[in-house]
Amino acid sequence: IDYVVDKYGSDHVAQIITFGTMAARGAIRYIGRVMGMPYQQVDRIAKMVPNTPGITIKDALKRNESLFELYNTDYKVNKLIDLSIKVEGMPRHASTHAAGVVITREEASNYVPLQKNDTQIVTQFPMNTLEELGLLKMDFLGLRTLTVISDTEKLIKVKNQNFSLESIPENDIDVFEMLSQGNTVGVFQFESTGMRQVLMGLKPINLEDLIAVISLYRPGPMDSIPTYIRNRHNPEEITYKTPELEEILKVTNGCIVYQEQVMQIFRNLAGFSYGRADLVRRAMSKKKAVIMEEEGRVFIYGDHNTEGCIKRGIPEKTAKEIYSDMANFASYAFNKSHAAAYALIAYQTAYLKKHYPKEYMASLLTSVMDNTDKVIEYIAECQRLEINVSKIDINLSNAGFSVNDEGILFGLKGVKNVGNGLVDSIIRERESNGEFKNFYDFCKRLSKSELNKRALESLIKSGAFDSLLDNRRSLVLSIEGILKSIEDDEKRNISGQLNLFENIQGVSDGFAITEVPEYSLNEILAYEKESVGIYLTGHPLMEYKTTIDRISSCSFREIVSDEAERLDGREVTSVCLVSSVKPKITKNNATMAFVILEDMTGTIEMLVFPDKFDEYLNERRENNVVVVRGRVSNREDSKTSLICTSIEGIDDFLDNTSYSQQKPILKNNQLNEKKSVKSVYLKIIEYESAEYEKTINILQLFNGTTPVYIYLEEEKKLLLAPKKMWLDYSENVISELKSVLGDKNVATKQ
Known part of the structure; x- marks a missing residue:
């Protein structure tokens, strides 16, 4: 955005306003507060609305019998729902579009009214109105991951100058094996628990699989994931409503996944032009009912410009089914070119993590240095990868996380109360005049920088000076004396004179540091947490x-x-x-x-x-x-x-x-009353039901090594659950499953 502002001028560039509207759940919560209803009751009612993009309260009443029953039997709930329907969809607040920018030939104010959102100049018209006016809208999406990749390349090139990300193979077996095992912490797009489960079930073998997963793993298309995985592993089960679809859908195992496929179906099956196919695709994605109805007739029967499916030999019933499938899916369908770009970046991060784990994890940690929880998570992943993460060292640490022969070194910017200017001064002084000999030497050489007592205390408590004197308490107690000594030296203008005590143990140039008992381990850990945000030496737990x-x-x-x-x-x-x-x-x-x-x-x-x-x-x-x-x-x-x-x-x-x-308390991976059971069989009567959701919750919570088979009554199919949902068997868990599904629907095989 800064680039286009500099290139075209600030008066020719504006970001785009977006209006947050009252969604179904939000409307219920808002009205519940106005009515003074207890939060827990309102929250329970709001969560009865399925968490699906674009769903309305009226849709939820049709889909959720429990909500419909409450609506008809409880006066307060009836009033709550009726009022919520009235405010649903109303604008709630104005904010700035995450990536949208308008660039105009003349001053932007000549075309569209402007306003200020915080410090940003934005249009008062939303995105769709701007497009109708014929203005040029650009999307600039910044990704932290691109910086991580760039930083990783720089670290790799320190030892391997010939490395280039452009030349890495696109079908590295080890990388796809890592993804298939769900070892994706830190991998772009694939970090979430749900995504890891999908990868473990799919076992991707090429970039096409990654593109499809990124496109499907969103509310709406997510329902197609089981079909996609089943078809990928059993290609003989793939069926097409008409042979013409095979060429289009073969790459995605018989599933409609991309917007480009929707457009190709319009062209190949009904003879639409490129332009018209794109217009219909856009109408579908925006759910413009009038256009969809008209173009649906053209798709099936044709018009004076377009042949239609029937004229091309496709039966009317089949054409209607295909159009219905597209209409239902197109509002969620993903742009393949966008998904491909994301998948390529995801693959690159996976490749770097697999083959250059130290360099990649160091760059990743630097990118989240201001997010303590993420730092903790990624350091835990380093430990799993057997990469040592060392505490800060004033003579070795760089601004961000860096790598050495031993592993990864914590960065100076991670220390609180130490500003960027001081960090730059430390590194510059070290590069110009060599390593710091002792604590006094450090203070003296940095005395004309931003160094102050607070910064020194934070550096000491983080362990930055442990390599110079391994007694943090002694160093903290010496701060005032050393700073006073340096100040006096400068006043007397005797800087640079030889000091007789320079090399005596416990003496730092012109100041003798008094040895006192070190802090206790708990104090050391508490001070590390205070100065860095995490524990470095150990953990109190x-x-x-x-x-x-x-x-x-x-x-x-x-x-x-x-x-x-x-x-x-x-x-x-x-x-x-x-x-x-x-x-x-x-x-x-x-x-x-x-x-x-x-x-x-x-x-x-x-x-x-x-x-x-x-x-x-x-x-x-x-x-x-x-x-x-x-x-x-x-x-x-x-x-x-x-x-x-x-x-x-x-x-x-x-x-x-x-x-x-007592016996161990029931938990995720350690249950009691074990006995030799080879597998567990569960019968699910209705796929989209509360019982199904509760069953999945139990399986995921009490995971283990006992295989679980799920029989779907509606589809008449027996499926092996992904390993993430296998059980660590116990009678207590079986009892819990029976209470949800019924005794007849849970069986074990020894």
């Missing part, structure tokens, strides 16, 4: 690793990821650290608290309501290790959080006599 593996039902990373909606309302147990506590007085003059909890994968907020506030006063003190039980709350208008059920100090929990005698 490491000594409780066995207990965590035994009783934590899922990690905080899982709860706040794309799994949040699946876990919504479920009670979870976690061994974690109380990071901070923020009390708040409610309208009723009672006290509640917002508690930030931290486990070894990330953080989450827990709400402690007034009825629990006093009960757990001691347990929720900062830096306490606790066992919490809470209900997952996945609200669309705020971050996923926990609602406190109970908090217990870890020592009290471990001292509990029942704990040592």
Whole structure:
């Protein structure tokens, strides 16, 4: 955007306004607040609306029997729904289009009214109106991943100057094997749990598979994923409504996936021109009913310019079915050229991760340096890849994460209170005059930069000076004395004179650092967290690793990821650290608290309501290790959080006599009462049902090594579930499945 502003002038370039409208769920929540209804009740009703793009409340009433029943039997719900329908679709706020830019020949204000959104100049007309006016609209989409790839190339070329991303093979077996195993943390587009499941089921073998997955993994087309995977593994099962479709759909295993395929069907089957096929495709994507109805007739019967399907030998019934399939799918269909560009970038990141993991992970970590949770996640992935991530070293670390023979080195920009200017000064001084000999030498050489007491404390507490003097407490206590000594030296103008004490142990040039006992391990870790945002030397929860593996039902990373909606309302147990506590007085003059909890994968907020506030006063003190039980709350208008059920100090929990005698608590990957079972068979009566969703939740939550077969009653097909949904068998889980599906619909085979 800066480029086009510089090239064409700021008065010829404007970004585009976009209006956020009240969607179905949002409308219900909004009216619920106005009516003063309890949030939990409104949230439950809102979530009865399927999470499908473009769905209306009226559609939801037709599709969800439970919602329809509530609407007809509960007066308040009836009123809530009726009012929500009236506000649904109304503009709610104005914002700026993520990528859209208008470029005009004369000043933009000559063509369209402008306004300011924050600091940005935007048009007052939305995208579609601008197109109707004939203005040139460009999309500029910036990707952080492109910077990651560029940085990775630079790191690789330090040792291999001939490396070029342009010359990597497009069919690397090892890369596709990595994707098929779901090892995609840090891989563009393929990081989410759901996407990993799709890749593990599909087992991609070429770039075409990646293009299709990116196109299909969105609400709407997602329903076609099982068919696509089945057809890919069983090509003999692929059927076409007419032989003419094979040439078009063969590349996507018999499924309509791309907008280009929709256009090709119009051309090949009905004789549409390129221009007319594109116009129909656009009408379908915008759901313009009048145009779709008219062009549907032309597709089947033709007109004076177009032959139509019937004249080309395709039966009327078949033509109608094909058009119906296209009309239903075209509003979600993806542009293949766009998907191909994304797939290529995804493949490149996968290739770099597989063959140059140190360089790629270092660049990836640099790109998310200001996102603590992502840094924690990617460092955990480095550990899985057996890549050592070293703490900061004042003589070795660069601005961002860098690589050395031992692994990856933490970057100086990751230290709080250390600005970019100081980081640049440190690196420049080190490159010009060599490594820093000791702490005093560092302070003296950087004395005319942005160096101050706060920055020094943060650097010390992060471990940046451990290679010069391995006693952080001694260094912190020496800061004021050293800075005062350097200031006095400069005043007396004796800089550069030989100091008799220069090489004596514990002495830094003209200042003797007093040796004092080092901080305790917990203090060191707390200061690392304070200065860098994460623990570098270890983790306060490491000594409780066995207990965590035994009783934590899922990690905080899982709860706040794309799994949040699946876990919504479920009670979870976690061994974690109380990071901070923020009390708040409610309208009723009672006290509640917002508690930030931290486990070894990330953080989450827990709400402690007034009825629990006093009960757990001691347990929720900062830096306490606790066992919490809470209900997952996945609200669309705020971050996923926990609602406190109970908090217990870890020592009290471990001292509990029942704990040592009890069997392991049910969790994701460690269940009790095991017996030798070869496979589990489940019968699903209705594919799109609450029972099906609950079953999938159970399978994903209690994953293990026992194969699961699912028989779909509607389709009369027996499918082997992906490994992600296999069970770690226990009688408790089988009992849970039977309670959802019924005893007759759950069977085991030994």
